[in-house]
Amino acid sequence: xxxxxGTKIKKRGTGEVGCFCPICRAVTLYRANQVREVKHIYxxxxxxxxxxxDEITCSRCGHMRAFQPGQMVPSPxxxxxxxxxxxxxxxxxxxxLTQRVELESRVARxxxxxxxxxxxxxxxxxxxxxxxxxxxxxxxxxxxxSVFQLLLIVGIFASPIMWIFHxxxxxxxxxxxLAAVIGSLxxxxxxxxxxxxxxxxxxxxxxxxxxxxxxxxxxxxxxxEEIEQAIQVARSQNLDLAMRLNPVAVFSAIQxxxxxxxxxxxxxxxx
Numbered sequence: 001x002x003x004x005x006g007t008k009i010k011k012r013g014t015g016e017v018g019c020f021c022p023i024c025r026a027v028t029l030y031r032a033n034q035v036r037e038v039k040h041i042y043x044x045x046x047x048x049x050x051x052x053x054d055e056i057t058c059s060r061c062g063h064m065r066a067f068q069p070g071q072m073v074p075s076p077x078x079x080x081x082x083x084x085x086x087x088x089x090x091x092x093x094x095x096x097l098t099q100r101v102e103l104e105s106r107v108a109r110x111x112x113x114x115x116x117x118x119x120x121x122x123x124x125x126x127x128x129x130x131x132x133x134x135x136x137x138x139x140x141x142x143x144x145x146s147v148f149q150l151l152l153i154v155g156i157f158a159s160p161i162m163w164i165f166h167x168x169x170x171x172x173x174x175x176x177x178l179a180a181v182i183g184s185l186x187x188x189x190x191x192x193x194x195x196x197x198x199x200x201x202x203x204x205x206x207x208x209x210x211x212x213x214x215x216x217x218x219x220x221x222x223x224x225e226e227i228e229q230a231i232q233v234a235r236s237q238n239l240d241l242a243m244r245l246n247p248v249a250v251f252s253a254i255q256x257x258x259x260x261x262x263x264x265x266x267x268x269x270x271x
Contacts, residue, residue: 005041010049012036015074017056018086020100022124023063023216025107027082027097030056030090032074035066055130063212064131067091107219117220121230124216128209129241135206205244214253218261224251 011033021028033056038049053066054074071091079085083101087094103120106112112120217227227247234242 005039007037007049008040008045009052010036010038010045011055014054015076016079016085017072017074017089018079018082018084019056019065019072019090020086020092020097021058021061021063022127023061023212024058025104025216025219027086027101028061029059029079029082029085030065031059032056032072061212061215063128064134065127066130112220117222117226118230118233120220121217121222121226122234124213125230125234125242125245126237126239128213129239131212132206132209132241132244135208136204205241205246205249209241210249210253211257213250214257217250217254218257221258222251222254224248227251 014032014034017030017032018027019030020026021030032054035052035055036049037052038045038047040046051069054069054072055064055066056072057064073089075085075089083097086092086097090097092100103112103116106116107120222230224247227250231242231245231247231250234245
């Protein structure tokens with residue numbers, strides 16, 4: 001008897017936390033999820049499983065981050081002051097939050113030193129690895145689902161046609177239609193496995209991540225050399241996202257975002 005069993009990832013909402021968002025460049029509210037690996041039999045969960053990490057999503061920009069269990073204490077939804085909530089629930093202490101907000105005020109006044117600018121460019125890159133992996137994984141699931149549905153539809157429509165040809169062909173193998181349908185399903189499953197494991201753009205960067213980095217870095221208005229330097233520092237620290245990131249693509253995205261804002265400002269001024 002075939003028993004389908006294994007593990008699956010389950011996410012459960014646990015409330016809100018406050019944290020400094022490296023994309024919004026401000027202290028914002030985050031939705032918190034507890035991520036657990038749960039055993040299953042026939043996809044029915046058994047027990048609570050292992051608490052892997054706490055996932056938080058910015059309520060303003062949608063940027064996702066992950067922290068080890070115990071680094072934050074989510075609060076029930078309904079908080080008003082993100083800074084007050086961050087000092088109670090987030091992974092940063094109140095003193096660290098104050099220092100980070102003060103640093104951000106110097107970004108607006110263009111009072112950062114050269115090393116501080118590199119650190120500020122590096123910050124959103126270092127904080128986006130988890131979000132990039134989640135977006136790529138979602139993309140892989142979408143590809144797998146699309147391929148499976150396509151082959152299933154082809155198999156459904158092909159089966160009656162093959163059956164008609166089989167009935168009219170006395171020399172055909174008796175079980176040919178059944179074998180053809182089973183073959184189509186096996187092919188679909190194998191293609192899904194290949195896409196899931198090998199064609200999932202594991203070494204790519206999701207377009208949304210490049211766009212979010214452009215939003216985060218636009219206030220700094222970095223040049224290409226600064227971006228390359230920050231990414232080089234990240235690579236020396238073995239940050240996975242930095243290994244995949246193209247400095248020119250980030251720089252171009254920042255310029256596109258600036259042009260978009262300038263065009264929006266011009267249209268608003270004309271009206």
